[in-house]
Each structure stands twice: as C-alpha cells, then as structure tokens.
Amino acid sequence: MSARQHAGRRMGDHLILAAVMVLALLWIAPLAWVFALSFKPNAFLAQHTDVVLGAPYTLKNYTDILGTSSVFRWIANSCIVSVTQTLLTLVLCSLAGYGFARTAFPGQKALYVFVLAGLAVPEQAVVIPLHRLFADLDLHNTYSGLILPRLAAPFGVFLMTQYFKAIPKDIEEAALLDSTPRWKIFLRIVLPLSIPAQATLGIFTFLTAWNDYLWPLISASKPDMYTLTLGLAATQSNFAQSEGIGYLMAQAVFAGLPIFVIYLFFQKHIVSAVAGTTVR
Amino acid sequence: MCICLMKPGLPGMPHKGAAMTTTLSALPAAARASSQPKVKGVQHWSNALFVLPFVLVYIALLVVPVVTGLWLSLNDVDVLSGDRAFIGLANFARLWHDDIFRGAIRNTFLFVLMTTPAFVALGLALALALNRQDRVGTALRTIFFGSSVLSVTIVTLVWRLVFMTDKGLLANVMHSLGLASINPLTSSALALPAIALVTVWWIIGLPMMLFLAALQQIPEEIYEAAAMDNAGRWRTFWSITLPQLRKTVALVAIIEVILQFQLFGQAQLMTNGGPNNSSRPLVQFIYEAGFQQWALGYSAAAAQVLFGLMLIGVALQMWISKRGQTQSGEST
Amino acid sequence: MAGIQLVGVNKRYGGTEIIPEFNLEIESGEFLVFLGPSGCGKSTLLRMIAGLEPVSAGQIRIGGQDVTASAPGERDLAMVFQHYALYPHMTVRENMAFGLRNVNVPAAEIDRRITEAARMLELEGMLARKPIQLSGGQRQRVAIGRAVVKEPGAFLFDEPLSNLDAALRNRTRVELARLHQRLKTTMVFVTHDQVEAMTLASRIVVMNRGRIEQMGTPIEIYRKPATRFVAGFIGSPAMNFIDAIPVAAEADCIKVRLADGTELQTGVPTQAARKDAKLVAGVRAESLTLDDASPVRGRADVIERLGERTLVYVTLSNGHSVVAQAHRESPVASGDLVGLHFEPEHVHLFDEAGLAWHAA
Ligand SMILES: Nc1ncnc2c1ncn2[C@@H]1O[C@H](COP(=O)(O)OP(=O)(O)OP(=O)(O)O)[C@@H](O)[C@H]1O
Ligand SMILES: [Mg+2]
Numbered sequence: 001m002s003a004r005q006h007a008g009r010r011m012g013d014h015l016i017l018a019a020v021m022v023l024a025l026l027w028i029a030p031l032a033w034v035f036a037l038s039f040k041p042n043a044f045l046a047q048h049t050d051v052v053l054g055a056p057y058t059l060k061n062y063t064d065i066l067g068t069s070s071v072f073r074w075i076a077n078s079c080i081v082s083v084t085q086t087l088l089t090l091v092l093c094s095l096a097g098y099g100f101a102r103t104a105f106p107g108q109k110a111l112y113v114f115v116l117a118g119l120a121v122p123e124q125a126v127v128i129p130l131h132r133l134f135a136d137l138d139l140h141n142t143y144s145g146l147i148l149p150r151l152a153a154p155f156g157v158f159l160m161t162q163y164f165k166a167i168p169k170d171i172e173e174a175a176l177l178d179s180t181p182r183w184k185i186f187l188r189i190v191l192p193l194s195i196p197a198q199a200t201l202g203i204f205t206f207l208t209a210w211n212d213y214l215w216p217l218i219s220a221s222k223p224d225m226y227t228l229t230l231g232l233a234a235t236q237s238n239f240a241q242s243e244g245i246g247y248l249m250a251q252a253v254f255a256g257l258p259i260f261v262i263y264l265f266f267q268k269h270i271v272s273a274v275a276g277t278t279v280r
Numbered sequence: 281m282c283i284c285l286m287k288p289g290l291p292g293m294p295h296k297g298a299a300m301t302t303t304l305s306a307l308p309a310a311a312r313a314s315s316q317p318k319v320k321g322v323q324h325w326s327n328a329l330f331v332l333p334f335v336l337v338y339i340a341l342l343v344v345p346v347v348t349g350l351w352l353s354l355n356d357v358d359v360l361s362g363d364r365a366f367i368g369l370a371n372f373a374r375l376w377h378d379d380i381f382r383g384a385i386r387n388t389f390l391f392v393l394m395t396t397p398a399f400v401a402l403g404l405a406l407a408l409a410l411n412r413q414d415r416v417g418t419a420l421r422t423i424f425f426g427s428s429v430l431s432v433t434i435v436t437l438v439w440r441l442v443f444m445t446d447k448g449l450l451a452n453v454m455h456s457l458g459l460a461s462i463n464p465l466t467s468s469a470l471a472l473p474a475i476a477l478v479t480v481w482w483i484i485g486l487p488m489m490l491f492l493a494a495l496q497q498i499p500e501e502i503y504e505a506a507a508m509d510n511a512g513r514w515r516t517f518w519s520i521t522l523p524q525l526r527k528t529v530a531l532v533a534i535i536e537v538i539l540q541f542q543l544f545g546q547a548q549l550m551t552n553g554g555p556n557n558s559s560r561p562l563v564q565f566i567y568e569a570g571f572q573q574w575a576l577g578y579s580a581a582a583a584q585v586l587f588g589l590m591l592i593g594v595a596l597q598m599w600i601s602k603r604g605q606t607q608s609g610e611s612t
Numbered sequence: 613m614a615g616i617q618l619v620g621v622n623k624r625y626g627g628t629e630i631i632p633e634f635n636l637e638i639e640s641g642e643f644l645v646f647l648g649p650s651g652c653g654k655s656t657l658l659r660m661i662a663g664l665e666p667v668s669a670g671q672i673r674i675g676g677q678d679v680t681a682s683a684p685g686e687r688d689l690a691m692v693f694q695h696y697a698l699y700p701h702m703t704v705r706e707n708m709a710f711g712l713r714n715v716n717v718p719a720a721e722i723d724r725r726i727t728e729a730a731r732m733l734e735l736e737g738m739l740a741r742k743p744i745q746l747s748g749g750q751r752q753r754v755a756i757g758r759a760v761v762k763e764p765g766a767f768l769f770d771e772p773l774s775n776l777d778a779a780l781r782n783r784t785r786v787e788l789a790r791l792h793q794r795l796k797t798t799m800v801f802v803t804h805d806q807v808e809a810m811t812l813a814s815r816i817v818v819m820n821r822g823r824i825e826q827m828g829t830p831i832e833i834y835r836k837p838a839t840r841f842v843a844g845f846i847g848s849p850a851m852n853f854i855d856a857i858p859v860a861a862e863a864d865c866i867k868v869r870l871a872d873g874t875e876l877q878t879g880v881p882t883q884a885a886r887k888d889a890k891l892v893a894g895v896r897a898e899s900l901t902l903d904d905a906s907p908v909r910g911r912a913d914v915i916e917r918l919g920e921r922t923l924v925y926v927t928l929s930n931g932h933s934v935v936a937q938a939h940r941e942s943p944v945a946s947g948d949l950v951g952l953h954f955e956p957e958h959v960h961l962f963d964e965a966g967l968a969w970h971a972a
Contacts, residue, residue, distance in 0.1 A: 012513060020420060028423055034441055049444075091333075092333055096330060096333070100331060103330060106325070111335065118342050121346055121587070122542060124544075124587075126583075128579055132576070148341060186330075207429060211431035211432065214545070214567070228431075229431040230433070236440065236549065245441065248441060260430070264422075270429070271421070
C-alpha cells in the first residue's frame, strides 16, 4: 500500500470516529436533557424547557420523590423479586443442566428436547392461562406470583447444559477415581467450575426480572405490590395531570440510576455475556 | 437458541472451558459425552433427580399453560359467571373480521419492517466503527449499549418528555431551527415510526454486540493478506468482512424479527395504541382483549396467532443456525 | 500393591467392536506398557480397568478381587490423565488432599503424604498455587503427585507425557522410572511412543485393532518382533522390508532371492519356516551396512548425519528404497553407488500371514 493510500485511510478512520462521536452525543442527548432538567423547579419548567445550563437549581424534585411516593416500597419489591428469581433460577438450571449434560438416565434425550421446545413459546402465549391459574391459587399480588412464572423459562437450562458439556470430562473422572460421590462432584467440582456461566445467567436473569413489565402489569394490581418498573408506568399513565415535569424527570433519573450503576459495575460481564450469544 | 422469551437484556454463552487448564479431547465430543461412567445400571433413575425440580416447574408453569391456552382459544369464556362453552374456531373467525385485530397485525408487521433493517444496518455500522481496543472504543460502546439495561418504563418516560408538545427536547430543537414543533406521538402517521425510533435507541446495543463478537472471530491474518493485496476500505468490507458476517447478519435479522414481534410496553405506554389505533401492536391487542375486556377465549386465540408467527421465526432461526454450522464445519 | 487380570474383556460401542476379547495378566509390581497406534483401543482398555468405562463382557480383577461392577473410587487405583485433569479451582495441596479427604484419611496423615510427595516431585514451593500458575511440566508433576499420595494398589497412566515438549518429556520419563523403582507399585502406562515404551516398560503389550500383537520385554520385542506389524512399529528408523522368494536351501538356513534379483543368505533355520512362495525379508538399518564388496547395490540419495551415526537412504536397482547405517564419519555422499551388507543373523523373514521367523 502506498504512503498516500495509507494516509488517506488514516484520515478516513478519523472521519468515521468523529461521525460516531457525534452520533453518540445525539444518543445520550435525551438522557442528558432529562437529567439536567430534573434539577430545575417545576414552576420554572412550566415556562422554559430550553434552558439547560445555569440557574435555577433545586433538589426539590428528588426530595418530593423521597417524601411522598411509594418508590422505596417498589424498589424493595423489585429487589426481593429479582434476587429471589435469580437465585432460584440458578439453582434449578444448574441442577438440570448438570443432569442433562453429565449424567445418564432413561429418556434423557427426549426430555431435553421436550424442555428445549419451550424456547419457542412466547411469554404472551401463556399469560392468560397463567393469570387464571394464579387467580385460582390466590397468588396474584404476592411475591410468589411475581417470581414463579419465569422460573419455567428453559433458556437457563440450555445455557448451563451447554456449559457443563464443555467442561473437560477427565476432571470429573479424576474425581470419580478420588472416590467422590455424585452430589459432591456436582457441588465441589462442577459447580465451582461453572461460575462464569452462573454469572452470565445470574446477571441476565436479574436484569430481565428487574425490567419485566407485562407479567407484573397483569399480576400485581395493588400499588403495594408494584415493582419499580411497574410503578413508574403507573405514575406516567396520568402524564398530563402529574405533579410537574421536573418531578417526572427526577423519577426517571431516580429509577434508572440503580440499574445503570449496576451496569457500569458489571459492564464487562454483561457485555461478554451478550457477546457470547453469537448463536453458533 | 432462541431469545424470544427474553426482554432485551440478554442471554450469553459461556466461553467454552474458559476456566479450564485443559483442552477438550480430540474424540468427537458427542461420543465422549454419551459414554458416561455408568456402573452396571446403578444410579440410572436417580440421576433424573437433578432435572426433576426444573421439569416440574416447567410442566406446571409452561407446558400446562400452553395447552390450556390452546384449549381456551377454542372456547368462549365468561369471566364473571365462570361459564365456558366450546365454540371451535369461532374466535379465530371473529379475529379474521376484527378490524382492530387486523390493524394490530398490520402495525406489528410495519413495526418489524421499520426496526429490523435499522437494527441490522446501524448495528453493523456501529460494530465496524467501534471494533477497536482503546478507551474511546470502550466508552462509545458503553454509551450505545447502556440504554439497553433501562426498563421499558424508564425509556418511555424519557422519550415522552422528549416528544412533549411544545416543551419537549424535540420541540425545542425544532423551534430553534425555526420550524413548527410537532409531537409525533399525537400523529397517526408518525406515532409508529416514533415508537420504532425509540426502540432502536433503546436496544441497538444487542445487535451491535453480536456483530462485534462476530467481527472478533474473523482472523486478523485475512485483513493483513487483504492489505498486502492492496484492498481499500470498501473493497475489504465488501469482499472480506461482509461475506464472513453473512450468517451473523441473518441471525441478527431473525432475532430482531422475533423480538420486535413482541412489541408491547413502548406502544402501550407512549401512545396506548393511538391515535386512531395507528400504533396498537398485536401483544397490546392480546392484553386488552384479555385483561381489559376479559374476553379470555378471544384473547387466547389472538395469542395463538402470535405463537404461530413466532414459531415460523424460530424455525427460520434454527434453519439458519444449522446451515451456518455446516458451512463453518466445512471450512475448518 | 496389586496385580490386575483381564479375563475375556470385550468392548463394543453400539454395533462396533473395539476390543474383541482381551486376556492379560498384569503382575504385581511390574511396569506394563500398552503400545499401539492411535485408535487401537489402549485408552479404552485403561479406562475399563479404572472403571470409567463399563466392559461389554468379561471380567476385571484387581488384587484377586472381581471389580467389574465396582465404582472407580472403589478400585484402589490412581490415574494420571493426558491433560492432567487437575481441579482448576483448587490449590496444588487441595488437589492432592481431595481424594484422601473423601476416604477420611486423617489430616496428619494427609499432610505427611503431601509433604513427602512434594519433596519427591520437587513441588515444595508450589503447594499453595493454583494449576493455572504452574508450567506444563509442573502441572504434570502435580498430577503424578495427586496419584502418588493415594498410595494406590496400581497406577494408571494415559499418555501422560504427550503434552510436554521433547526435553521435558525425557526428564519426566526418567522421573517416572525413578518413581517406579522407589515405590515398586504396579504401573500400567499407555502410549503410542515406542521410545517411552522401550525405556520405561518391564513388559510391553503391543496392540493392534483391539488385539494383543505381542507381549514381552522391550528387548524381546525389539530383537524378535512376533509379527510384521510389531517389526514395523518398533524401532526408528522403521525396519526395511524387501520382498523375497526362497531359493533352494543350502546348509541349515534359508536363502532368499530379493526383489532386485540378488540372493541373500539369512540366519533363519530352514526347518523353522513355512515354505511360502512369497516372503518378506526385514532388516533394521543398524544391521544393514555399507560394503562395496556386496552384490546388493544401489544409489545413495539422502544422507542423514545424526552425529553418533549416519543414515543412508539407498534406492536399489529395482527402485525399492531402504535405509542403511554407516559410520558417523563415513565419506558417503549423495549420488554415490554403494553396496549393502546384510547381517544374516539380524535378517527376519515374514510369511504371508505376517508371522515372523528369526535367526536361531
Ligand atoms: N464413546 C465412544 N463411542 C464410539 N467409539 C468410541 C468411543 N470412544 C472411543 N471409541 C473408538 O474406540 C477406538 C479406540 O479408542 P481409544 O481411545 O481407546 O484409542 P487409543 O488407542 O487410546 O488411541 P490414541 O492413541 O489416539 O489415544 C477408536 O476407534 C475410537 O474411535
Ligand atoms: Mg488414548
């Protein structure tokens, strides 16, 4: 390649990067705008929303949230639901994944196919029967009602089975020769080795549960049982006659912040979990 | 693999044996995996105990509801009295003639047609531009992926504020350009495209990351060889990168089709299907029929239609996956 | 310390028979090597002994007891795997202790054994490390150490050296020999590397397609390969094979006419050999030397100078290629016309069934 061509290519690289940076600015503009205005008084915002920088500032919108709304209750609900669902999913899927990947029992293959078939079922196809079932069991507006349905999703089983299959068999065989009982091989050898997969599945389950909307909308009708995601939907349903724009903006920031911090914290894991999805 | 049950947030595969100090045996993995140490029939049935808890939950909360849903779709169910009558395919016939349902189908397809090409094209473009190992790349990837972790209610709240009549960010920008401001959410022509825009903004991170992962699989040597052969930027893209990404493009497209078919929260929260039903998607139709009009049988029938459409999508996805596998199998 | 008996052991995967019928008596304290080409069933055999693979038929006894139905952990064996199979999340010490804790060996005893094994294998400074922090050779020593501390009735090795580089392989080989001398425990070792087999084994079992081809001490197998397969498999460079037909016998030993028309007097007794119409003469390079007086002539085309000796690749007049050995400072050059001298007492004859006949 000639020096000229080379220089041209370098130029091109810079231009592309500049374009992407501009796009990135556009990308965060809505969030930045909402964030900045959430610190302005409602009365001021009723007049101008075009002054982003400069006075006046206030924290009143945030103190209002803390003082008046059930937002803490919703955060607590979201935590309880997401954490429980994550833990239960990890337990169920690890056990099942190990059973499918590393043990043998009659009918195993057929059962695995039967479980994987569930991947094709969209959530919306089962919400009506589930709603009736949970109504019969009197589980609506309970934590169990919010947690249980997603435990049936076979994705985690698929993920764990794949992962366990990839763990070299000779490690388990060495353990067998070391007189290790099955349950102990599972707990002491295989489980510790599967921590990367547990992290992936855990993060994924947590995010999904935290952001879940359709099922909580259907199952939790009492504001006391709202998750944060659902509660936020309820406050914006009366968008027009709400307490003011600033208050809404502060709510968006307040609700988005926890999950965003988690994202920044676990970014590597989240991204590599997603990148690893390259469906082979 | 299918992620149709998932909200954008997303699944992952383990890095095979990342924690291992050893490599897999050269023997065919399948052959190896099937030769479990079974000592004369001991432990056979007991091994099923590992999968039992999940399978019970799965049957109770997924299989049974799927079957019940199918059955409900053939019935007329009265919620208040609890009466139920078998009416065969009457619900489906009624759907066929229901203008709102047909509108919902039309909106859903339109939405998929608007978003999927955008996800593929923009996702690929971003991946190409951000496939770099420096801080700038990392920071930009963080930005474009970051919005994916927000819940649908936060995203819609932010964007409703942005689109707000006269006072929103969009209105401000248009004013400053000397244009008349509009709120796209109140226009039947613009509501659905606006929802599509918000959706792309929300979860462009997924296709971007999928493309990035695929790009990183392409061996660096191929690019070095192309450079030796004097291939320019476009030539390299068209004759090296794109052919290598064919399978990923197809998969991203189909994954997005499956995901976007399930459009619900954005539409319900931003326009509630309006104005004039111009943005009501299929899932919202199911939700309203089932949980606002309590026409359970009717709603279940609409859900079966969605299920059927998605099955087609999943079948396509599996077909592409398989084909991709045999192709890469041949080349290695 | 325990002997191992395989009685009528058969292994099939679905329809394909990997091992038809295997009978073998491994003596207590011996170092037995299974040697054979890739895919001949060596690993399968070893894994059946370990209990990691069920037998399709037959019986396995260890120390006189039938263990065919016992779990791997109950067989009093230790195994060293090709890829080490160390537990990656445990330290070296924990790796060694794990199996002992499982059978409730007292903590003090565990410590004693680990300390001793670590000293013996020069792992003393590394007990607190994880496998990932070790070099390949060190990992292999840990894998051996993990087997040693169990003080098993027998050791099983499945190609434990194949993952090491050449220098390390030699060193570890010597360490293993030393280990066997010290412990005097039964060792069963699988390899497809004939040098490992020759140097380590007190007895070699040469396998081919699931069957025993020959069994014997390394020297027996080298000197008197029972079949053409063994003759070709053992020794480097591989034995030369030349088509031959017997001619009228003079004296007590068979005389053959080689493919290039020259006649060769062998040391194989006449009455020993079957009178097949066609034979194959086999001779190792070291018994085929350059001799200008010899009637067997050819052209040297490649000369390999190995330092302690020189290998000469010679094309005979009929186009057949053989490899001969010359003195390390032999002046032979590529293109030279050379004569080849066969040492009669080291010429083997193989009949059409592949069975070998040796000089008396
Ligand atoms: N689970 C299995 N199912 C079917 N065939 C198998 C299985 N495991 C091994 N085999 C076959 O059994 C034969 C013997 O395999 P084995 O692993 O014992 O060979 P080996 O002698 O150890 O070879 P290598 O030196 O390459 O390790 C091979 O032909 C192999 O393909
Ligand atoms: Mg082997």
